[in-house]
Amino acid sequence: MGSLSTEDDQARFRSVVLPHLAQAYALARWLTGDRADAEDVVQEACLRAFRGIGGFAGVNARAWLLTIVRHAAYTWLGKNRSSALVMVDELEAVERRQASGGTPSEAAPETPEAALIAKTDAARLEAAIAELPVPFRETLVLRDVQGLDYREIAEVTKVPIGTVMSRLARARRRLIADIGTDAPKNVSRNASKDES
Numbered sequence: 001m002g003s004l005s006t007e008d009d010q011a012r013f014r015s016v017v018l019p020h021l022a023q024a025y026a027l028a029r030w031l032t033g034d035r036a037d038a039e040d041v042v043q044e045a046c047l048r049a050f051r052g053i054g055g056f057a058g059v060n061a062r063a064w065l066l067t068i069v070r071h072a073a074y075t076w077l078g079k080n081r082s083s084a085l086v087m088v089d090e091l092e093a094v095e096r097r098q099a100s101g102g103t104p105s106e107a108a109p110e111t112p113e114a115a116l117i118a119k120t121d122a123a124r125l126e127a128a129i130a131e132l133p134v135p136f137r138e139t140l141v142l143r144d145v146q147g148l149d150y151r152e153i154a155e156v157t158k159v160p161i162g163t164v165m166s167r168l169a170r171a172r173r174r175l176i177a178d179i180g181t182d183a184p185k186n187v188s189r190n191a192s193k194d195e196s
Contacts, residue, residue, distance in 0.1 A: 009053050016061045017049050023062065023146050024069045031073040033130075037080070045072040063152040066142070068124055088160045128178045136171035143168055 017024075024045060028038035034130075045068045056064055129137055135157075142153045154162045 008090070012052050012056070013050050016056055017046060017065055019151065020062045021046075024065055027066055027141065028073050029144060031070070031138070032077065034108040036060050037076065041069065041073045041076050043114070044076065048072060056152065059112045060152060060155065063155040065157075066148070066152075067156045070138070073147065123176070124179055129176050131178070132171055132174060136167050136174065139164055139167040140171040140175075 005092055021042065025042050028041040028045070028181065029035060032038050032041060045065070048068050048071075048122065049065060051069075129140065132140065138157065139153060142148045143150075144157060150161050150164050150168075153168075154161045159167075
């Protein structure tokens with residue numbers, strides 16, 4: 001009987017958890033700011049999910065798994081990072097790596113200038129997201145990157161839907177204010193140096 005239950009648990013784990021692993025990793029990466037750390041968090045989350053698969057009610061597998069990933073990430077961060085440390089340095093390294101490994105365009109090949117502008121814009125957006133307070137950043141990533149609806153985000157973060165909507169609106173306003181009004185500081189300084 002014990003092995004039948006284990007086989008059932010394994011089959012259920014495969015059908016509930018495995019389809020959402022990419023989203024679990026993406027959330028862990030946003031929360032930790034590092035690829036290797038995100039892999040550790042997802043591994044721990046998978047262990048937790050497997051141990052708790054019998055308690056899964058079958059309602060929303062993605063929200064259930066992302067809740068586990070979120071808790072695993074915060075547990076990991078609490079053990080491995082100072083609470084005073086904000087993950088900006090590592091996020092900047094991730095942004096640089098992502099900017100240097102841009103994806104090829106489906107249209108005609110872009111010019112080096114267009115590629116530089118696109119990389120700069122992406123880096124500014126990611127940096128602006130990284131500057132958001134954690135509750136706003138988390139809500140924005142779950143909605144705009146992961147594609148969860150308000151109810152799913154409320155399940156994952158354990159806050160009311162109204163709070164989710166408020167955090168999302170405030171996060172978007174901050175991004176618009178940060179990105180929409182400010183020119184890149186280092187680009188404008190470098191441009192004035194080149195002109196002289």
